[in-house]
Every structure is written in C-alpha cells, then in structure tokens.
Amino acid sequence: MDLGLDARQEETRAIAAELAADLLAPAAARFDRDGGAPTDHLKALGARGLLGINVDPRWGGRGAGVVAYVAAVRELAAACAGTTVGMMVTNMVAEAIQRFGDDAQRDRYLRPITAGEWPAAAFSLSEPGSGSDAASLRTTATRDGDHYVLDGTKAWVTSGGFAGVYLVTARTDPEQRSRGISAFLVEPGTPGFEVARPEEKLGQHASPTCQLVFDGCRVPAASRLGPEGVGFKIAMSSLDGGRVGVSAQAIGIATAAAACAARHLADQMQHIEADNADRQRELADCAIEIDAGWLLCLRAAALKDAGKPLIREAAMSKLFCTDMAHRVCERALRILGPDGISGAHPVERHLRDVRVTRIYEGTNEVQRIVIAREVLRAMARQA
Ligand SMILES: Cc1cc2nc3c(=O)[nH]c(=O)nc-3n(C[C@H](O)[C@H](O)[C@H](O)COP(=O)(O)OP(=O)(O)OC[C@H]3O[C@@H](n4cnc5c(N)ncnc54)[C@H](O)[C@@H]3O)c2cc1C
Known part of the structure; x- marks a missing residue:
C-alpha cells in the first residue's frame, strides 16, 4: 500500500495549504471572537476547486478523489476548523448531487458550487428531537400535483443562512420509517422556507449553524433528489463519506495543537534548565496517535476512492480520530501550562x-x- 500522495493529490493538498496559510489562519482568531460567516473564504476555496474535490471535472469539480480531499481538509482544519466544516459539508452535498441527481440538477447546482459562485451547500437531516435516530424525523413532504409541500423544523444546519442550496430530508410516506423518507434540493428564497438565527456554541465560531423552518413550502417535484423513499439511503451514504472528512478535520486540529506545544517545548528547552521528560513523553504520544489516526483516515478514504464499502472503517476512523484529537489538545494544554488556556496560544x-x-x-x-x-454482521457471514 502506497501511503504517499500522487501528483494530483499532492497538488490539491498544496492548494489547500496555501489557502490555509494566506486566508484561513490570519482570520481564525477573529472569527472565533466575533463569529460571522466566512463566505469570501469559502468562495475562494471554491474558485480553486476545493468545494468539489471528488466531483467529476465534467461538472466543474477537481475529480481528485477522496485521499486528496482528506489531505486538503487536514491542511485547512489546522488553520480554521470552523471554515473547514462549511467546506466539508459543501463537498458532501456536491457528491450526493453528483451521485443521486439527474443531469438537470447536476447542471443547476454543481456548477455554481464548484466554481465558487456560492459559498456553500447545506445538508439538513437533523431535527429537534431527531438526531442519532434520524429515521424518526418528522418534517413532511406532501405531494400536491407537480409539487411537494414541506412542513417541519430542521436543526443544526451548517452554513444555514448563506448556502446556495439545501439538501433537505422529509417524510413522504408516514406509514414507513427509513423507506418513507425522501430528499429534496431546496433553494433559499423559496416561499415558506425561513432560516432562524445561528445557534450559540462552544467552538467552530466560523461556522454558523441554524434552524430551518418549513411552513407550507412548495417545491417542484423536479427538486426531489433520487426516487421517492431513498432519502435516508442518500443521507446515510453521504454520512459515511462525511465521517472520513471529520476524521481529517480532527487530525488537522490535533496537528496544529501538537505543533504549538512542540514549538513551546523546544523554546523552553533552549532557555530553561528543567526536567521536561514528562512533557517530551506527552509530545511523543501526540505524534504516535496523530499518525495512527491518519492511517485509519487514509484507509477509509482509499476504500471510498476504490468504490468499496466503508461503513465500518469510516466509523472507526471518525471515532478514533475525534477522540484522539481531543486527547492531543488536552496534552498540548498540559505541555503549555497556564499559557495554554490564556488565549496567548490557539490551543484553547x-x-x-x-x-x-x-x-x-x-x-x-x-x-x-x-x-x-458491522463486526457481528461480518462474523455471521463467516459462520
Ligand atoms: C455544530 C454542529 C453542526 C451540525 N451540523 C449539522 C448539519 O449540517 N446537518 C445536520 O443534519 N445535522 C447537523 N448537526 C446535528 C448532529 O448531527 C446531531 O447533533 C447528532 O447527530 C446528534 O443528534 P442529537 O443532537 O439529536 O443528539 P441525541 O441523538 O439526542 O443524542 C444525545 C446523546 O445521547 C447519545 N445517544 C443517542 N442515542 C444513543 C444510543 N442509541 N446509544 C447510546 N447513546 C446514544 C448521543 O451519543 C449523545 O451523547 C450538527 C450538530 C452540531 C453540534
């Protein structure tokens, strides 16, 4: 297995690293303090092909694949995790439109996304009271001639308020659970569709997250993504890929925190005579775990690039990398001491x-x- 990046993947990573250094890093503390939507930065990422990394060039994408995508996400997230999640969700929605949409939908939505004309696309599955158990969602889409009428409330929608298109799941058949759910592409400004104010949250302040309210919102039947009843499948397959992206985002955050701690330790070792063996061990553990996470992330990304199933590997990668990144940030804080929580370093x-x-x-x-x-299923297959 070749763990290096090929020329196309490396080109994508290098573009992300350049934009991370020039645009995202200088603004990260400001967005963290003041909030707001980094629409110009997201459009700049789009203009360089980073909002459709795994989208076919026929539709304006880079066509560089999933390994290239995670390499780019890692670079961007090390600079500003909030801006990066807007980029990640946009890539996820673009891939869903490419895979499940018809040519009219691809033409209408993929081109402005991949050209950076729109800052983002949004993915709206969660509802107040329906997150982990997504199949229990209550938003309805009732057929009315050549339209559907959407009614309900969606929660925690990343890039709500400035996305150019919203992938929205709604129940078209109340008698069925997951098979009664369909997906729709809803455009901002559609009557009956409103975006509530952003939620206040602990971190990622460069990523506004909003509620959406649908009240008698009529959308053309042609805006349905895929056949009726496959909306849950669309959402779940999107989330498998999304989990690989979140792994890379967490690795990016961990890499930035560990680098900050390493610089601090190196500086102290030059100037202060002290026993820092403990802190060197902490640094070593950070380096080991970041590399282990990257291997899990690359495996899941390579499986997706090969068109192979990745449910288990994507979940493993997401779980390990995000828990690991939390541990790494904690260790970085310990290495920095009080400076770590003071805001003098970006580790807090x-x-x-x-x-x-x-x-x-x-x-x-x-x-x-x-x-x-998945482990139990695999065992049952072998038995
Ligand atoms: C910043 C942010 C951005 C988001 N962006 C989006 C977005 O763009 N689009 C979107 O659709 N959603 C988005 N979400 C929603 C997110 O996916 C949900 O918050 C998540 O799936 C959890 O759902 P929930 O909030 O309903 O929590 P719940 O499902 O109510 O879970 C509450 C707690 O119970 C635990 N729990 C639940 N079920 C089980 C179980 N069976 N066994 C053990 N523990 C369980 C959970 O792990 C959690 O700790 C976002 C959320 C946040 C915070």
Whole structure:
C-alpha cells in the first residue's frame, strides 16, 4: 500500500495549504471572537476547486478523489476548523448531487458550487428531537400535483443562512420509517422556507449553524433528489463519506495543537534548565496517535476512492480520530501550562473546536454501535 500522495493529490493538498496559510489562519482568531460567516473564504476555496474535490471535472469539480480531499481538509482544519466544516459539508452535498441527481440538477447546482459562485451547500437531516435516530424525523413532504409541500423544523444546519442550496430530508410516506423518507434540493428564497438565527456554541465560531423552518413550502417535484423513499439511503451514504472528512478535520486540529506545544517545548528547552521528560513523553504520544489516526483516515478514504464499502472503517476512523484529537489538545494544554488556556496560544481554541467533532456526522457513542453491528454482521457471514 502506497501511503504517499500522487501528483494530483499532492497538488490539491498544496492548494489547500496555501489557502490555509494566506486566508484561513490570519482570520481564525477573529472569527472565533466575533463569529460571522466566512463566505469570501469559502468562495475562494471554491474558485480553486476545493468545494468539489471528488466531483467529476465534467461538472466543474477537481475529480481528485477522496485521499486528496482528506489531505486538503487536514491542511485547512489546522488553520480554521470552523471554515473547514462549511467546506466539508459543501463537498458532501456536491457528491450526493453528483451521485443521486439527474443531469438537470447536476447542471443547476454543481456548477455554481464548484466554481465558487456560492459559498456553500447545506445538508439538513437533523431535527429537534431527531438526531442519532434520524429515521424518526418528522418534517413532511406532501405531494400536491407537480409539487411537494414541506412542513417541519430542521436543526443544526451548517452554513444555514448563506448556502446556495439545501439538501433537505422529509417524510413522504408516514406509514414507513427509513423507506418513507425522501430528499429534496431546496433553494433559499423559496416561499415558506425561513432560516432562524445561528445557534450559540462552544467552538467552530466560523461556522454558523441554524434552524430551518418549513411552513407550507412548495417545491417542484423536479427538486426531489433520487426516487421517492431513498432519502435516508442518500443521507446515510453521504454520512459515511462525511465521517472520513471529520476524521481529517480532527487530525488537522490535533496537528496544529501538537505543533504549538512542540514549538513551546523546544523554546523552553533552549532557555530553561528543567526536567521536561514528562512533557517530551506527552509530545511523543501526540505524534504516535496523530499518525495512527491518519492511517485509519487514509484507509477509509482509499476504500471510498476504490468504490468499496466503508461503513465500518469510516466509523472507526471518525471515532478514533475525534477522540484522539481531543486527547492531543488536552496534552498540548498540559505541555503549555497556564499559557495554554490564556488565549496567548490557539490551543484553547483548538480544544473548543475539537469537541463538536465527537458529535456531528453521528456521535461517537453511535459510531460504537455501528462498528459493533458491522463486526457481528461480518462474523455471521463467516459462520
Ligand atoms: C455544530 C454542529 C453542526 C451540525 N451540523 C449539522 C448539519 O449540517 N446537518 C445536520 O443534519 N445535522 C447537523 N448537526 C446535528 C448532529 O448531527 C446531531 O447533533 C447528532 O447527530 C446528534 O443528534 P442529537 O443532537 O439529536 O443528539 P441525541 O441523538 O439526542 O443524542 C444525545 C446523546 O445521547 C447519545 N445517544 C443517542 N442515542 C444513543 C444510543 N442509541 N446509544 C447510546 N447513546 C446514544 C448521543 O451519543 C449523545 O451523547 C450538527 C450538530 C452540531 C453540534
């Protein structure tokens, strides 16, 4: 197995590293303090092909694949995790439109996403009272001639308020559970569709997260993504890929925190005569765990690139990398001492930013359930 990046993947990573250094890193502390939507930065990522990394060039994407995607996410997240999650969700929605949409939908939505005309696309599955158990969602889409009428409330929508298109799941058949759910592409400004104000949250302040309210919102039947009843499948397959992206995001945050701690330790070792063996051990543990996470992430990304199943590997990667990144940020704080929590170093931001990676794209408790189910299924197949 070749663990290096090929020329196309390396080109994508290098573009991300350049934009991370020039645009995202200088603004990260400001967004963390003041909030707001990094729409210009996201458009700049789009203009360089980073909002459709795994989208076919025929639709304006880079066509560079999933390994290239995680390499880019890692670079961007090390600079600003909040801006990066907007980029990640946009890539996820673009891939869903490419895979499940028809040519009219691809033409209408993929081109403005991949050209950076729109800052983002949004993915709206969760609802107040329906997150981990997504199949219990209550938003309805009722057929009315050549339209559907959407009614309900969606929660925690990343890039809500400035996305160019929203992938929204709603129940088209109340008699069925997951098979009664369909997906729709809803455009901002559609009457009956409103975005509530952003939620206040612990970290990732460069990523507004909003509620959406649908009240008699009529959308053309042609805006349905895929056939009726496959919306849950669309959402779940998107989340498998999404979990690989969250792994890379967590690794990026961990890499930035560990680098900060390493610089601090190296500086102290030059100037202060003290026993720092403990802190060197902490640094070693950070380096080992970051590399272990990257291997899990690369394996899941390579499986997706090869078109192979990745449910188990994506869940393992997401669970390990996000827990690991939390541990690394904690260790970085210990190495820095009081400086770590003072705001003099970005590590306190990294620690707040990393927490939510254990929640979205399926909480880590749910990932354990997914992994156990897949392990038991594999055993039953062998028996
Ligand atoms: C910043 C942020 C951005 C987000 N962006 C999006 C987005 O763009 N689009 C979108 O659709 N959603 C988004 N989400 C929603 C996110 O996916 C959900 O919050 C997540 O799936 C958890 O669902 P919940 O909030 O309903 O928590 P719940 O499902 O109520 O879970 C609460 C707690 O119970 C635990 N739990 C639940 N079920 C089980 C179980 N069976 N066994 C053991 N423990 C269990 C969970 O692990 C969790 O700790 C976002 C969330 C956040 C915080």
